[in-house]
Amino acid sequence: MKQAYFIGIGGIGMSALARYYHHRGWRVSGYDKTETQLTRKLVDEGLTISFTADTTAVPQAADLYVYTPAISQDFAILTYLRDLGHTVYKRSEVLGQLSRQSDCIAIAGTHGKTTTAAIVAHVLREMGADPTALIGGIMKNYNSNYLHGSSNILVVEADEYDRSFLQLFPDTAVITTIDPDHLDIYGTEEEMRDAYRAFAQMLPPSADLHLHESATIRGLDRPTISYGKKGDYQLLDVQHGENAWKVLLADVEGQYSCSWQMPGEHNAMNALAAFAVLRKRGYPAWDIMKGLETMQGIGRRYEIWLDKSPALIMDYAHHPTELKAAISTARMQYGKEAIMLVIFQPHLYSRTRDFHEEFASELDAADQVWITEIYPAREEALPGVSAKMIKDKMKLSDTKIVKSTEVTEIIGTNKADVILILGAGDLDQQMNKIKAALVA
Secondary structure, X not given: OOEEEEEOOOOHHHHHHHHHHHHOOOEEEEEOOOOOHHHHHHHHOOOEEEOOOOHHHOOOOOOEEEEOOOOOOOOHHHHHHHHOOOOOEEHHHHHHHHHXXXXXXXXXXXXXHHHHHHHHHHHHHHOOOOOEEEEEEEEOOOOEEEXXXXXXXXXXXXXXXXXXXXXXXXXXXXXXXXXXXXXXXXOOHHHHHXXXXXXXXXXXXXXXXXXXXXXXXXXXXXXXXXXXXXXOEEEEEEEEOOOOEEEEEEEOOEEEEEEEOOOOHHHHHHHHHHHHHHHHOOOOHHHHHHHHHOOOOEOOOOEEEEEOOOEEEEEOOOOHHHHHHHHHHHHHHXXXXXXXXXXXXXXXXXXXXXXXXXXXXXXXXXXXXEEOOOEOOOOOOOOOOOOHHHHHHOOOOOEEEOOHHHHHHHHHHOOOOEEEEEOOOOHHHHHHHHHHHHHO
């Protein structure tokens, strides 16, 4: 039996890759810093996970060693394996090799890549195409970030972090948006845009490249397929009715409508991207629309925990554009008169430093705002960078800084009609307690 070992196995992307090998009969083990609901599920599925950086738990003769770039280069297990003479691959390198062997559909973009990839994978499965998919979020239809398929189709996210997407070999690619982000890696927005240009240019001439109308790439020398409010594929309308959302999509052959379970115009645009990919591949429009109707959504992507009295929504939004999308969707769904509390956990010191003014501007659209301390993830603290940078730039008076550990204790005293909990940190671990405090 072949064996694979993953350093940082509990990451959402790494766990999908670990599941890929596990489903193919490999013995899979790994390390992660913290036990979570996801790591517990991996253990239940038969994977072995250690939560201490003890090298005695590391197999000395595995067939594959993989690490996430969030792991520092001097991490004990990584150093140990290299000292033994092993090659330890980045996740992106392994994913690149899988994509080379497959009919690969890769979704790139600052926003929407997880949702769009999940929609493509789900609709393909609903139409009987049976793809394999590695997704950066938990698909509610399957309670997993991984689909094990029998066909040669592979659906993946093309992650721009650490220029990972340049390792891929897609047959179809999408770029949903190009907003500045990960400037800790790229340094400047122009460097980041250069990486997207390199991704687009490396596609073979036979590959389809779908570009959202906002995702302009200067100097791109290849054919593209456009989608958006205008272009080859169009989002004509999205509405929130009493019990459901409805979307109206169009291509050169006609217009198509369906009920839709994922709130907001941004999610309707993700559905359009998936529609465009699948139509270009020859699938019938109404079969695609039927598949869209059954898509339940992604965990932490505008995830509704309570629908009213008050409404409670969790969203992974960690970029100013994503805050805007979540807040505007809630306004569309619950009305402008509803009193809205936003609890925002900034993610990364570098992102807070780079975008604190933009965060402040978007948060001003709420009625009340609580900002927690920064969730550092892979970063060390930066001098002078704190949540106060955001608060100091805000015009909204009803704003305060709270500890993330206090949210559960104080949430029950708030009288807001809609509560949005935004960020890519660890507040999701408190959601059951927050919900219980609100319904008590």
